[in-house]
Amino acid sequence: MTSPALLPPPGRRPRADPDLFPPPPRSARHRSRRGSRLLRLGDELSGAAADLLALAVPVDCVCCGAEDFELCAACDRHLRRLTRDPFRAETGAPALMDIGGRVLLPVVAAGVYREELAQALLSFKRHGQRQLRSSLGRALARAVLAAAGEDRAVCLVPVPTSSAAYLKRGFSPVHLLLAEVARATPGVPVADVLGKAGRAGLRLAGGQKGLGRGARAKRVRGSMKVCRRARARIAGRRCIIVDDVLTTGATLAEAARALHQAGAIVTGAVVLAATRPPDAGAAGADASGAAEATMT
Ligand SMILES: [Zn+2]
Structure with a gap:
């Protein structure tokens, strides 16, 4: 160095x-x-x-510290291995399941939020490195293809970034990753129609880290909307919501609610990484057990 x-x-x-x-x-x-x-x-x-x-000599590998690359070849390989098999992740997200264990919104995750995937995503969210963007974008694209199947009429709807987060970073990680996905999945349109709803949107700016399931759901509820001009674009269309990390699922549930309200047909969601909610131990052992079985 x-x-x-x-x-x-x-x-x-x-x-x-x-x-x-x-x-x-x-x-x-x-x-x-x-x-x-x-x-x-x-x-x-x-x-x-x-x-x-x-x-x-711009940077070191964000995962292992090896010189010269944002993501060295070995860590890139690990990242690919961690995201090789996209999986259904909604059972680990209590906001996406009803009390009877019925799936409210199916979610496909590219990988589990751990090791190189977690490190690369964290660093990308902070700095938006180009190399990480393409590696993570490819991983997200695999999950999108797994979720969409043969359906090329489906459109991808990114979860909006809070304006505070946008101001702090100067970019929206999900939107950058979606641009990579669009390159890898030609023909699958992106409909950037979700926005923040007034004051509720500002509440999101406080972030959700460390909040439990109930607190997250309450903070997020009513925070998103499809603006009137965008409604015509989305009404009656099948769409898949896209976000970076799945925790409790409250954000995705809110995005789905806003899209439903605008007349869209939400077929599911895709995330880059899924993690168990922080209060998994306190929540139903069944859900967390199922999540563990799916994720490992
Ligand atoms: Zn490395």
Whole structure:
């Protein structure tokens, strides 16, 4: 990786990754005039070298730390193995099952939220790396094809990102991944018709991490809608909802509710990764047991 000797001195304006090249003062304080001129030249050269390095050696593997690639070949292989066999995941999501164990919304997951899949997805959601996007996009495409079967008339509807999350990241991970899916599954249209419904949408901005099933469902209910202009596009059409991670299923259930209300026919959902809900232990042992059996 980058040798510390090549880092610009503190104070230089960072042009590359601010973590690698922190912003420091213009030149060192305790230098003689002659020395400072030489050192300034050194500073400039090292700044240029740092810029070159930032271009030539962008990152380490987000999973194992190996140099040079966002996702090294070995971890990419593991990722492919983890997402080779898309599976039905709704039994692990209490919001998608009724009390009698009947499936309210079938969900196909590309893989279980663990190991390379979890690490790559987490990093992608933070930084949107191009290489991760294509690897994860391909995995999601496999799940989409498994869910859609022969049905090419079905359209894909992404779950909307909260505006706060969008502002923070500057991109929507699900939408970026769907662009990859569209490349891999030509002929399957994307209908970006779901949006946030007023104040309820803002509530989503708080995030759902750490919330249990009931709290999530309550927070999400009524938070999405299909805007009036988009209704004509979706009414009477079969569609599959797409999201990144499945936990309790509350988000997907809300997306399905909003689409139903707009007259769409929701045939199911697809996620990149499925995990058991945080309160799986407290919820019915049957559901979590079934989820475990499906997911392993
Ligand atoms: Zn790796």
